[in-house]
Amino acid sequence: MFGACGVAASGWALQAAALPAPKSADRVLADASTWLHEYRFAVDVFHAGPRPVRAACLRGAVVRRGRPRPGGILSFGQRSVILVTTGGRVSLLSGSRLRVPPARLAADAGCTGALELALVRAAQTGDHISVERAWAAHQPTLALEVQRGDQGRLTVYVSPKTSRPLVAVVHAKNLTVKTRLYLTRIAAPLLHRFHLPVPGSRAR
Amino acid sequence: MSSRSEPAAAFGGLGAIPRAPRWLVGWWLTGRVAVLAAACAIKPSVWTLDRWDGRWYRMVAQYGYLLVPGRPSDPAFFPLYPILLRGVHALGIGWGAAGPLLSNVAFLLALSLFYELSRTLFSETLARRATTYLAVFPLSYVFSMAYPEAFVLVLVAAAPIAALRGRWWLAAICAAAAALARPEGLFVALPLAGIAWQQRERLSPAMRGAAGASLLAGPAALISFPLYLGGVLHDPLAWTRAQAAWGRQFRITGLLAAFAQLPEELGRHPWLVRDVLFFFVYLLLIYAAWRNGTPRTWLLAAAAVVVLPVFTGSFESDARFGLLAPPLFWGLAALTRSTRTERAVSAVLLVLLVAATASLAYVFP
Numbered sequence: 001m002f003g004a005c006g007v008a009a010s011g012w013a014l015q016a017a018a019l020p021a022p023k024s025a026d027r028v029l030a031d032a033s034t035w036l037h038e039y040r041f042a043v044d045v046f047h048a049g050p051r052p053v054r055a056a057c058l059r060g061a062v063v064r065r066g067r068p069r070p071g072g073i074l075s076f077g078q079r080s081v082i083l084v085t086t087g088g089r090v091s092l093l094s095g096s097r098l099r100v101p102p103a104r105l106a107a108d109a110g111c112t113g114a115l116e117l118a119l120v121r122a123a124q125t126g127d128h129i130s131v132e133r134a135w136a137a138h139q140p141t142l143a144l145e146v147q148r149g150d151q152g153r154l155t156v157y158v159s160p161k162t163s164r165p166l167v168a169v170v171h172a173k174n175l176t177v178k179t180r181l182y183l184t185r186i187a188a189p190l191l192h193r194f195h196l197p198v199p200g201s202r203a204r
Numbered sequence: 205m206s207s208r209s210e211p212a213a214a215f216g217g218l219g220a221i222p223r224a225p226r227w228l229v230g231w232w233l234t235g236r237v238a239v240l241a242a243a244c245a246i247k248p249s250v251w252t253l254d255r256w257d258g259r260w261y262r263m264v265a266q267y268g269y270l271l272v273p274g275r276p277s278d279p280a281f282f283p284l285y286p287i288l289l290r291g292v293h294a295l296g297i298g299w300g301a302a303g304p305l306l307s308n309v310a311f312l313l314a315l316s317l318f319y320e321l322s323r324t325l326f327s328e329t330l331a332r333r334a335t336t337y338l339a340v341f342p343l344s345y346v347f348s349m350a351y352p353e354a355f356v357l358v359l360v361a362a363a364p365i366a367a368l369r370g371r372w373w374l375a376a377i378c379a380a381a382a383a384l385a386r387p388e389g390l391f392v393a394l395p396l397a398g399i400a401w402q403q404r405e406r407l408s409p410a411m412r413g414a415a416g417a418s419l420l421a422g423p424a425a426l427i428s429f430p431l432y433l434g435g436v437l438h439d440p441l442a443w444t445r446a447q448a449a450w451g452r453q454f455r456i457t458g459l460l461a462a463f464a465q466l467p468e469e470l471g472r473h474p475w476l477v478r479d480v481l482f483f484f485v486y487l488l489l490i491y492a493a494w495r496n497g498t499p500r501t502w503l504l505a506a507a508a509v510v511v512l513p514v515f516t517g518s519f520e521s522d523a524r525f526g527l528l529a530p531p532l533f534w535g536l537a538a539l540t541r542s543t544r545t546e547r548a549v550s551a552v553l554l555v556l557l558v559a560a561t562a563s564l565a566y567v568f569p
Contacts, residue, residue, distance in 0.1 A: 003417040004424035007380050011428025012435075014384075018287040020268040021436050030272050037274040120275045126263055 025131035028144050029119050031163030032156055036116035039183035043190065044110035047178045048101035056194040057084075057111035058186070072111045074103075075194040084111055094195070105177040108154070109168040112183065118154050122146040137166040137180055224316040227332070231339035232312050238554060239345045242561035252561075253304040256568035257281065258350030262299050265289035269433060271442040273449075279433055280446035284385035285352035303350020310354040311347040315339055317361035318530060324368055325499070326534065333546055334530075334537035341533070342556035343482070343523050346569045353527055356386045360528055363392045363418070367399040372414035379418050380425035388528045390422045391505040398501030451518065458515035469518065475567040482523035486510045486532055493535030506531040524569045 022030075040059040045052050055076045061068040062083055071085035073093065080095030084107040097103070108114050122129055127147055134143035136157035146154045152172035156165050169178045184190065191198060224232070243252035254262070264278045265286035271279050292302040315335055322331035338344065347354040363378035375396060382389025400407070400415040407415060434440030447453060455461070469476055490506050506529035513525050526532055540549050 003376075003413075004420040007376070007417075007421050007424035008428045008431065011380065011384055011425040012431045014287065015283045015428065015432040016435065018290060019264065019283060019432075020266075022268045022270045026267065026270045027437075030270055030277075033275070034273045120272050123270055123272050123277070124263075124275075126267055 023129075025129045025144065026123060028131050028142055028158060028163050029123055029129055029146070032144060032158045032165050033116050033119040033123070035162075035164050035183060036112040036119065039112050039185075041184050041186045041190070042110060042112050043182040043184055043194075044106075045180040045182075046101045046106060046110065047180075048106075048176075053101065055106070055110060056190065056196060057107070057113075058191070058196050059111060059113040070113065072107070072113050073196055074107050074111055075196050077194055081195055082107065084114065086113070086117065101177045101179075102175060105170050105172060105175060106179075108172075109170040109177045109179045110181070115154075115156065115165065115168055118146065118148065119144075119156070122148070133160075139166070141166055224312060225319075228315055228319055228335060228339075229312070231336050232315055234554065235340045235344060235557060236308055236311070236348055238340070238558050239348045239561050242558045243345075243348075243564065246562060246565045249300075251300070252564050253307075253349045254300045255564070256349075258303050261286050261289060261350055261352070262303065265293065266299065269437060269442070271433075271437050271439060271446060273445060276450050277446050279437065279442040280450050280452075282352065282385055282387070283429060283432065284381060285355060288355065289350070304348055307351065307354040308348050310358050311344075314347070314354055314357035314361060317358060317365060318533075321361045321365050321530065322534065322537075324365065326496075330496075330534065330537045333540065334533040336546070336550055337536050337553060338533045340550060340553045340557050341527070342553060342560040343527055343569060344557060345561040345564070346524050346527060349569070351524075351569070352385045353524065356382055356389050356528055359385065359389060360392050361530065364395050364399060367396050367415070367418060370403070370411065372400075372411055372418050376414065376418035376421040380421035383422035383425040384429065386528065387426075388509045388525060390426060391508045393419050393422045394501045394505040394508070395499065398499050451520075452516040454512075454515050455517065456515075458517045459511070461517040462514045462519055465517065466519070473520075475563070476519060478563075478567075479519040479522045482526060483510065483514065483519055486522075486526045486529070489532040489535035489539075490529075491535070492539050493531040496534060496538035498531045498534050502531045505529065521569065 042057050044055045044057065046055060053076060055074060057072050057074045059072040062071040062073070062085060069085050071083065074082045074084055076095070078095065080097070081093040082103050083091045083093050090103045090107055108118065121127070130145045131142050134141050134157060136143070140160060141157040142160050142163070144156045144158055148154055152170065155169040155171070157167040158165050165181050165183065167178065167180055169176060188198070246252045260278050260281050264281055264283070269279050271277050288306055289299070289302050292306050293299055297305060315338060318338060319331055319335040322334050347357070359378045359382035363375045363382065366372070366375040366378060379389070379392050379396060382392050396415075396418050400419065403415070404412070430440040430443060433442040439445070466480065487510065490503055490510070493506070494503050509529040510522065510526050513522055536549075540546050
């Protein structure tokens with residue numbers, strides 16, 4: 001028994017001494033992605049033009065050409081409803097085409113699925129990730145910044161205590177889209193308000 | 205021998221690391237050249253041998269563990285191989301080349317130890333034949349990749365050799381290291397238990413303690429992994445969670461589920477047919493090894509290596525897992541008795557090895 005404890009302690013010591021501990025930025029990223037994974041629904045307030053624009057994004061499987069694919073629906077209410085599929089493809093479901101904020105960047109910043117995917121890809125590919133103290137959403141936050149190569153830069157402001165995402169900013173070329181994220185449990189009144197389908201129904 | 209000098213003797217190594225005979229080096233070289241040539245034909249860089257799981261081991265070596273809940277992440281990969289990768293990288297070798305280099309060198313040592321072990325348990329002829337088959341086995345391209353299998357095979361062969369020579373503390377170290385490198389390393393405790401039982405009359409009380417320690421070393425080392433993950437990720441169950449995200453979770457009904465879901469799985473992943481075929485071939489080889497007089501504890505360990513992963517509900521990668529079961533190669537060697545058959549089988553295996561390596565462009569092992 002004593003020997004077994006010795007082996008376990010030696011094994012632990014070997015790992016602790018020889019392997020690097022994860023960086024704090026990586027830890028914050030993993031925690032933030034957990035929040036995004038757990039919440040399928042987010043209400044967004046976009047700051048991309050003269051006035052804030054309210055929207056909501058529901059993550060789920062979207063049926064495209066008869067096959068279910070991971071994606072989501074980003075709705076700006078009566079203004080426009082956009083279908084988002086993984087890989088960044090967006091298509092207009094109803095309403096008029098968005099100019100401000102641009103649909104694709106809006107989906108990147110405002111949908112939990114797209115945000116989670118961006119963070120997870122950064123974690124899995126060893127992309128440059130940094131974290132620093134910041135101020136956002138009228139409170140002290142941690143700014144988690146991910147360099148995404150050609151896709152520009154993503155900054156997610158998270159709560160310093162819980163790593164809950166509060167604000168997402170997508171920078172691509174000359175455009176920047178910023179949204180205040182309200183991760184919310186799915187509720188029928190909210191879905192109706194944003195003209196979103198009840199989960200499980202088929203979106204064409 | 206006095207009791208004071210016994211522990212020193214028990215640590216005293218394998219005598220010397222067995223020197224690889226020329227024919228063995230020749231087969232190692234033949235197999236590795238075939239693998240490297242096929243890999244370079246896909247893409248002339250280390251890319252082919254450093255991809256799939258190799259990328260994850262490299263990430264652990266470079267950045268440490270990070271659990272991303274609900275998503276495939278690196279705590280699913282055991283820590284010893286990334287530690288070795290860091291050691292090789294520290295010598296000035298690039299991350300991409302470190303894994304394949306380490307694995308290829310380790311495989312030569314593994315073949316030598318496997319030959320030595322086979323010779324101890326069986327005849328010289330069977331040992332030579334089994335070693336040849338192992339060197340050019342179709343799935344043996346994994347031993348050239350940035351995967352821990354080659355290194356685990358070194359430990360799986362070294363531990364029982366040490367035990368057979370009465371070096372029980374060394375056997376314990378090898379068993380612990382094997383369990384820290386791959387879950388299959390845990391099963392080396394079974395043949396060690398068999399050897400300890402055979403030697404029970406001859407072992408002094410101190411050596412019995414060492415033999416007992418070698419049986420517990422694997423599980424104890426395995427416990428250190430969740431302890432470490434608990435320390436750095438604040439989640440001792442990170443390995444289980446990561447495995448679940450990779451689609452691997454042990455359950456009692458897993459074997460039945462694997463068969464029940466097989467038609468659907470084959471529809472989605474046609475490459476799975478490779479693992480299913482090897483699963484049944486491995487079972488036949490275990491039977492052949494049993495007919496040939498392989499000790500039962502070895503057969504039990506081999507069965508555990510081949511069958512237990514299927515309890516996760518899938519045959520995925522079972523062909524690769526079986527590489528760490530020496531009785532499979534003893535069984536194959538026992539099936540081919542004449543020199544002509546041996547040559548034919550070696551040639552077929554070599555051709556299959558090239559074809560299997562080429563499959564790396566499409567599917568993980």
